[in-house]
Amino acid sequence: MSSTASSHTAATSPTPAKPAQKRVRRTAEEARRLILDAAEKRLATQGPEGIRLQDIARDVGISHPAILHHFESREGLVKALIARTNTQLREKLLAALSNADDPAQDPIESVFEALSDRGTARLLAWLLLTGRVTDTDRSPQMLMTEIADQLHAYREENASQNGAPAPDREDTFFLAMLTTSVAFGDAIIGRYLAEEAGLDEAGVKRFRNWFGKLLRQHVERTDTPAGDDEGK
Amino acid sequence: MSSTASSHTAATSPTPAKPAQKRVRRTAEEARRLILDAAEKRLATQGPEGIRLQDIARDVGISHPAILHHFESREGLVKALIARTNTQLREKLLAALSNADDPAQDPIESVFEALSDRGTARLLAWLLLTGRVTDTDRSPQMLMTEIADQLHAYREENASQNGAPAPDREDTFFLAMLTTSVAFGDAIIGRYLAEEAGLDEAGVKRFRNWFGKLLRQHVERTDTPAGDDEGK
């Protein structure tokens, strides 16, 4: 097929096949959003190698050069994806913490929930594995410090209400670090372990509750004057 | 350089340039080992995309078809690497648990140590991300069950010595799952968080001790008859 090299340059040719193709034209912002969504989904389901311009283009329903038009290169797409995910993660986590005053909402559990989202954890894992984290503006570790600070304020208030001495700052940081590591690890490997061990959805939930209780016991033990543990 | 296309097919040509190249010839086993080592290192330092036959071949000092000779394909190399790492991880973990009777050696800490090794965790992360775990004979989850069983026996003995009721089996499984997730998560993301938060080597060690203590407190609280916690 296609032997004549100049097929479309000769516009004056009598070929009536000009099909007047209908072409969808989105705003740049919208197009970028759709592309990033597709890339994120590919990454979550197929891993690092799942980000291929042609596949993503097919998912969105465009041609792959359109992607290159919006993001300079494949690398540009990846960076944009990282930036967006960072922002989303940040917003989710801070939102989760913002209603820490609400006694019905356990802040630790909220953090866990937000971080253990499948796509986010996988993206995070990938960018940590490939060492691509350094050059983003709002990297996760800043977030960590922020979270630790908020948690610490929460604990200090609690302790002062109970008449206990202020908790150690490092203890709070370790708490945050543990929660982050667990949530992350759980999202990547825990889900798999649970599945193989015959643990169903309810089992996973029980695990989370168990973990939350473990942390709560630690906090209560630390932030109350005596070894005064309330049963549940 | 090299313009004549048929340089080595014309053996009868009078060119004296036949350099009688010295060629290193290893045993198949040795060659496989070297190749796997190089592949493992590449993976650990550069992530998934670091496994390229040509690069690995250069590292070892051979040509890339030699790799294809020993492992059928790139996929074969990857599978072999997975199998070997699984075996190594398994041996390390079981060895760590085997001296659980030794009171100076905290089994939890040992497990943590064994799993948090950088290369192992990274490889594990990658094969979990790309979903390549299923078709290996001794997959990590079997290991998990085994570990949980050993830990449970350990706890049951402890509890009976203290005259406490036998601990819940699921509690032990959760304990193992938590330890695995933390060790894994710590190896991938925790190290990074610690670094950014200005936590040095000693700080990381403190975190591990802190975590170990947290678990120990839980176990003691559970496996002793009353709320009888011993200070340290």
Added chain:
DNA sequence: GGTTATACTTACATTGCTGTCAATATATGA
């Protein structure tokens, strides 16, 4: 309604990597 900016497309160039083939050198055993 005409003009302009740009989102989008088709076709092609280029690069890089896996895998194949025939030839070669080296260890092992008779």
Added chain:
DNA sequence: TCATATATTGACAGCAATGTAAGTATAACC
């Protein structure tokens, strides 16, 4: 010392994926 097996190599085939160039269609603005 010769024969055999096989570890190893260079050259090339083929493919897949990114990126480029030039042209086309659509929305917005006058």
